Amino acid sequence: MYKVFLAGGIASGKSTVARILEELGASRIDLDQVSRSVLSPRSACSAAVAKAFGEDLVNPATGEIDRTLLARRAFATPESGAHLESIELPFISDELACTLAREESSGDAPVCVVEVPLLDRVESMLSQVDEVLCVIAPLGLRRVRAQGRGMDVADFNRRVALQPSDEYLRSHADVVFDNVGDEKALAAQVRAWWDSRERDGWVRSPAREGGTPR
Numbered sequence: 001m002y003k004v005f006l007a008g009g010i011a012s013g014k015s016t017v018a019r020i021l022e023e024l025g026a027s028r029i030d031l032d033q034v035s036r037s038v039l040s041p042r043s044a045c046s047a048a049v050a051k052a053f054g055e056d057l058v059n060p061a062t063g064e065i066d067r068t069l070l071a072r073r074a075f076a077t078p079e080s081g082a083h084l085e086s087i088e089l090p091f092i093s094d095e096l097a098c099t100l101a102r103e104e105s106s107g108d109a110p111v112c113v114v115e116v117p118l119l120d121r122v123e124s125m126l127s128q129v130d131e132v133l134c135v136i137a138p139l140g141l142r143r144v145r146a147q148g149r150g151m152d153v154a155d156f157n158r159r160v161a162l163q164p165s166d167e168y169l170r171s172h173a174d175v176v177f178d179n180v181g182d183e184k185a186l187a188a189q190v191r192a193w194w195d196s197r198e199r200d201g202w203v204r205s206p207a208r209e210g211g212t213p214r
């Protein structure tokens with residue numbers, strides 16, 4: 001199974017590209033969901049997080065972590081935020097490897113696309129995939145599209161500030177989809193990518209091996 005990361009800023013069009021790939025036959029994993037799942041009740045990751053940020057975060061009856069309180073404590077300073085990430089990332093990486101292995105053994109799709117909102121946090125996971133795709137759109141257009149689906153501008157701006165820049169994404173991607181046009185124009189680019197990799201037999205191209213820092 002050919003595995004790809006699909007990165008992009010908020011409202012850049014990741015889900016739209018992932019849906020197009022799904023229609024072409026890919027299976028789909030959302031890394032946000034994977035990273036949420038590692039904090040499931042009584043997991044090893046929840047225990048490590050509670051040890052670092054307070055045992056009172058855990059509801060004794062259900063084992064659930066209070067995510068709002070955790071976010072308030074962990075994101076109080078950049079250092080404590082980085083500490084939380086350093087605890088969670090190895091668990092997220094292991095969980096991603098298991099999820100990809102499950103997809104692979106189910107054997108249905110030739111391709112698995114992993115949607116990645118924060119590519120800079122998952123550099124250590126790049127070795128798990130064959131290629132990095134990203135979708136880029138101008139910030140103003142993304143703001144309008146985010147508002148179009150009901151997002152508040154202040155929330156949009158806050159989330160943009162936490163995400164890697166377009167320059168970072170361009171320099172780490174093997175392929176960039178430009179989402180400045182309509183969905184048809186985006187679909188044409190995605191289709192062209194799919195056709196080219198299908199022609200190559202879904203093998204990682206030697207030209208791309210050295211292209212992305214991994």
Ligand SMILES: CC(C)(COP(=O)(O)OP(=O)(O)OC[C@H]1O[C@@H](n2cnc3c(N)ncnc32)[C@H](O)[C@@H]1O)[C@@H](O)C(=O)NCCC(=O)NCCS
Binds near residue numbers: 088
């Ligand atoms: C603390 C957690 C559980 C809160 O999750 P939850 O889904 O409830 O909320 P969300 O992630 O949207 O964040 C809540 C609030 O915190 C703020 N916030 C989120 N991430 C960050 C960050 N890196 N730095 C500063 N503030 C942040 C947001 O503005 C948001 O308003 C979660 O953010 C977490 O586990 N983060 C650490 C792991 C991580 O960064 N994973 C992503 C890389 S794979």
Ligand SMILES: Nc1ncnc2c1ncn2[C@@H]1O[C@H](COP(=O)(O)OP(=O)(O)OP(=O)(O)O)[C@@H](O)[C@H]1O
Binds near residue numbers: 008012016017146181
């Ligand atoms: N080319 C396009 N033309 C018009 N609307 C678009 C286009 N691409 C995406 N959109 C719309 O913009 C919004 C954001 O797109 P999408 O949900 O695919 O982005 P995303 O990167 O997955 O967002 P998030 O980071 O919030 O998950 C959606 O409402 C989507 O329908």
